[in-house]
Amino acid sequence: MAEVLTKSLDVTLAIPTYNGATRLPKILDLLLKQVNVKKINWEVVIIDNNSSDNTSEVISNYQEIFSNECSLKYFMEPQQGAAYARLRAVREARGHLIAFLDDDNLPASDWLAAAYDFAIEHPQAGAWSGQIHGEFEVKPPEDFQKIQAFLAIREHGDKAHLFEPERLNLPPGAALVVRKNAWFDNVPQKPKLSGKLPGVFVQGDDYEPLLHIHNAGWEIWYNPAMHTYHQIPHWRLEKDYLLKLARGCGLCVFQLRLINAKNWEKPIILIRTILGNLRRIVKHFIKHNHELKTDITLLFEMEFYLGSMLSPFYSFRCFLNDITRKIT
Template sequence: MVDFTVVVPTYNGAQRLPQLLGALRSQVNTESIHWEILVVDNNSSDSTKQLIESYQAIWSGWPMLRYTFESQQGAAYARQRGMQDAVSEWVSFVDDDVIPSSDWVSTAYSFRDSQPQLGAYGGQIHPQFESDPPEDFKRIQSFLAIRERGDQPHLYDPENLVLPPSAAWVVCRQAWLDSVPTKPNLSGRVKGSMVQGDDYEPLIYMHLAGWKIWYNPDMHVSHQIPKGRLEPSYLVNLSRGCGLCVYSLRQIMAENLFQQLLLAAKITAGGLKRALMLLLDHQQKVFTDVVLQCQMVFFLSSAASPFYSVKALLKRDSAILP
């Protein structure tokens, strides 16, 4: 019987996976845990499959190492595949560019019974930069899945989209299967799109079903951030993707069409107001400072997110029609 599963969704991760697998293989205080690593190959075109097969040929004991394939591109589909193929009650997701601390598995596993109606939880995600980030980077660091929320456990706030990123979370499998639709609305970053929110979507569905989302400060991972992800063009596009998903996520919690329309108006007005306030506060610097540019793009994209959501829905429906 498997007690705990670490799902690793990966796309062309052959160069990144060895460091992660080494860190997972070196976990401490796991002697009493029957756990496994499940690598979900999300339609990679590199040697990911061959790499895992080479590891499996010499792998023995706990944790077990398994491989599965998901042809539908997008991290949301890879997570769905991992959840379907896992058999343990508790399933964690760890991105292939994340390195967990040596006690991450034992600490994550021990938290599972600490709170009533616990549906999911995430810990601290610390950046490991390849190059220096821009000045005042902390103002936008959450866009890169960095989470450092102090040393006390606390509830997240799904109603305001304050949630842990899937770079390193743990989920109650039954909570997911009972409340999360099998077909995601937000698929995650794919070629030609940086729209985010695919990791928040299942957490919102769990929240609506009565499950609680917690922060566990004792879980630590390092997020490897290459210099390319600190380039202004990447950061601006990432900020745009974070903004464009806002309405799609918030409307999940709307009960009817009237609430959806009211929500759309509030999000558009709120985004425009925040953009105007940023411009008034910083004036010309908004156009020259990369962090301010990212904030401005996020606010404007958030304001546009209701229109983007409708456009995406119409495009999806037209693709389904004969």
């Protein structure tokens, strides 16, 4: 599908949100303070993913303020799931670049300018992300840095480098910038992974579009000049949440590996996913048996390995559910 050029802008800054009325003012205030943006024609688009709070009222109050800097638009997306909110943002965007921020991301004052400059310097980059630092309400558990990437905290140093999509080494959807034509031309309108839903915690919706973009020949980059701060409330560091997150991150692994796989590769991926993670589970248990009872970081890793091992079975169950829905 060709990129829509009518009334196009340089950048659309898209914020998917769900019940974000208390979080949105903080990020919108920071967007009003962005520096070095006079050279950029940009807009802000809020995608409300079925909020039940007063999100729409909060946005309405900010729209007049933003009219002096750039336009602030509001859209309701009834299809639940982060993946659908992002797809709606892409459809509504007028920018050649789409910069995604979650409603709990706090961008540095030069984040937008750094994202825009990188696009000019790296024309083969289809998507890029930067440093995402944690802003914690309470102190993280010991050795948290081993699992912090699962909470979209990414600090990979001060040198720009390519990600490795073949190894599922990719940036999160939060604080991600994509070229609209790279997404429009390559990302399916029906995602395999929709993102978190009530009662469902399977992850991977961040990575799915990037795998399609990379398969089309675009590069995926890390740009250290872009800094954001991810607000982590206390409940996201509690045991129950972390273990659900770990299992959800594991359950998407098989489906992600199938996205760009050839048919003959799929049985090999199936065997490697099950046996490879079984080996990791056994090794992890032997090495950390006694510590698993008390160390949340080690428990997280074990739960991720278990979820990854079970991911082919989860994928098969989803396939059966799709067939059942079509029949009925």
